[in-house]
Amino acid sequence: MPSNSKPKLATLWLSGCSGCHMSLLDNDEALLDLAKNIQLVYGPLVDTKAFPENVDITLIEGAVANYEQAAFLKEVRKHSKILIALGDCAVTGNVPALRNTIKDSANAVLQRAFVENSDKQPLIPTDVPKLLRKVYPLHEVVKVDHYIPGCPPPAGNIAYVLTELLAGKIPIMENKSKYG
Amino acid sequence: MSSKRLNFCWGVKKLKPADIIHLAETELDAHRSYKYRINVCCSSGCIPFGALKVLKAFEEAVKEFGVQKECKVARTGCIGTCSVGPAVMVEPGDYLYQSVTPEKARQIVRDHVVLGLPVKEMLYGNKAYFEKQHRLVMKNAGKIDPYRIEDYIAAGGYSALVKCLLRMSPKEVIDEVWLSGLRGRGGAGFKTGQKWTFVARAHRSPKYIVANLDEGDPGVFANRTLAEADPHAIIEGMLIAAYATEANKGYIYIRAEYPLAVETLKKALDRARAMNLVGQNILETNFSFDIELRLGAGAFVAGEETAILASVEGNRANPRPRPPYPAASGLWKSPTLIDNVETLANIPQIISHGGLWFSKIGSPTCTGTKCFSLTGKVKNPGLIEIPMGITLREVIFDIGGGPPDNKKFKAVLVGGPSGGCLPETMLDLPIDYESLTKAGAIMGSGGIVVIDEDSCMVDTAKFFIDFCVDESCGKCTPCRVGLHKIQETYTRIMDGEGKPEDLDFLRSISSYIQDASLCGLGQTAPNPVLTTLRYFGKEYNEHIVDKKCVAGKCSFKHQVKEDEL
């Protein structure tokens, strides 16, 4: 299949630990089969600056924690046919969202990180993207088509979902929805 | 013989069946010796208006004019016109005076009793209010002194019990109840005869009876009024039920927030016990049955039949799954009959007049009458009793007089917080269990709240969801968490953050909660949501799409989240 007619895959890394991307890579030799059927157009693994248009499948790792991410996610949604929440942070908020349990968490976490835990020059930097009041899972910000939970999601589940979607089928998530 | 001495005499003597008849005659003679009887309503509705002062004023005026021998002043229960209290009824002729003050009381005694000229300008003018009503359960309300058992006996009370004890077998009593077609007035409409049969068939001892007076719905006060006006009807009903099902012990479960009803029932029980009508060897027969009051802490869910059992046993009022049904395993795992007090209050009359007589009242599938608290935006709110099968329109417009101040009628909520909101087009619906259920409402414990054009239906639905969220016991997941999700969705819609897909969400989660909840609270709680969506979907769309509330109730103040995302 010539590369320009293959479905375009993008991956995105929001507030997460990159573990989901690691898990994607954990597919090892299965990646070779996957690579035959897709072209990877954007993501931490590719050196593309702007999010391309008409992406077929976008895998997104991480929760939405700041305004920049929220705005970017909305852009990505516009250009993606299928959007997949990859991993617990994207699906539930997970660890980043634990700050939702405290009051005024946007300020509290900055205070904790840059003032209380700082040995010298305690100062909240001004160039940190403005934090949202709460951390949201993807589907509370944009429409999400499929979910692959897990922390990280097992490599096999990622491969399964991608394979099914590439074959034009809808993945069935029974016994493939283990959080944590 | 003065009534005080009469009380004393009958109080010490162990009554036998024939004594009841005798006492009724003596008491009636005493009544007849008065030319006038002034009934002052001293129920929870009229007391805040100053009914007790009015009662005192009447007593003083009667003395002042020296007509004690001709005119009896009685403290009674609810007369029914709760909005124009204190209400006073002068017999004979049933002259109903409204908004009586102590000064007016003196005038009534002077003009009506002394001069024989009713004070026309103070009379309650609305004839229609009573015309379509049929007072059966409430027939003694406002006529007898609830504190005097003799008044009740004079009105024919306890004669049904005597009839059962002397002339009927338990089976014949149940047959009569079957024949009457009486259905549970607590809301579900289960055939009373059927329920009694189940308990009667359970061959285990002890057996219990619980009378449900845990009326938790906001704006509903039918059972309370009944207990305040005619406590002995409930007690007699329980005794007959006990005789029919061979039960040993009864509990009246009443919420502690009804202090007057509690006091009235307590006194009534004491009197009945003193007169050998409750306790061991009732009326010197082999039949024994004691009744105890149990006060509830006022949880709405405690009215659910399995929750009531837990509460009577002294546990947290949580419902439990059925089966086993209480008829097989209720209080302390013994067979237990649970009936609403209104159901029980019907029993003495069914026994006295026969099931056939009763079955001709109301509609064929729903016999008898039903008490409703008619409240909300109507000209004549109050406690009404109507024959089953008359239409909502008759109740709201003929009896209630429609919304005041020329406002337009918008909806009527039938059945309390978990009832349904029905629009104008449904007003010709007959009031019976099946029709109401089909329309998405329920009979419930008897609340009719009329809503006019000033109210927003989204806001109204949220009010009732808020109530049910607060009152959910928290045991089962659908009710505990599901209702909370509905509440959150409403808050969003009313804050202007509604999304079109919210409507589908509300529908799907509502039917889930209805199907999956453990008890009646959860199973009916989404009714206001579903009925407002069904009949007032337009208003939801206005809220969500146009961010507009025709009634001007919703603020649409955006929350922080909207600014962020």
Place this chain on the structure above:
Amino acid sequence: MTTKTVSLKIDGHDISVQEGTSILEAAIENGIDIPHLCFLEGLTKTGACRLCLVELKGQAKLFASCSTPVSDGMEVITDSVKLKEYRKKTIQLLLSERTHVCSVCVANKNCELQALADKLGVDHVAYEREWTGEKVDSSHPFLVIDRNRCILCTRCVRVCDEVEGVHALDLKLRGKDSQIIVDFDDSWANSTSCTSCRKCAKVCPVGAIYVEGEPLSQTKDRNIANFVLSRRKK
């Protein structure tokens, strides 16, 4: 006592069990799986979680299979489309109710709620989640209660009352505010009735009650109630 046998059908399978058995117990006995959370062998059946709902042929209502006894000729359906949808909803509601973050939970991989979400394919929670910040009570020498993970199944309350016979645990408040409490809502360290028997931690389906420093796989013992009660009978 003579034991009568009852014949019924579950998902088309002919089954006979002893009279008085519940539908769920009959299903378990015969290797048919009906998802459940609040049910535990040996404890009173409360029918609270609503996961084990089944359809009975000829009845419009749904029945909690844990508390509904079998009867002759009964035809039970355990996996209709509607039931599957409802179960998913129930799991989602439970997950959304409090702060359930599996990746940082002691019960991760030893959790009945997590396992059911996986099995039923609850790949996300459609409802907005509550992020409760209840204080964890770790005052007891080794028992810890984290109410943020509690699903109010009341297994701990029941095992404490019915098996240990102590009733140190109970519920306070109602509705969504319900919480498991120790004694009269005291801190666990101050409890005068708790015998520190650990049964609560053994039966907790999630990670709400656990033994500090002990892997949950070691603590958990689904069979504890049944075991103690059966020994007592002898």
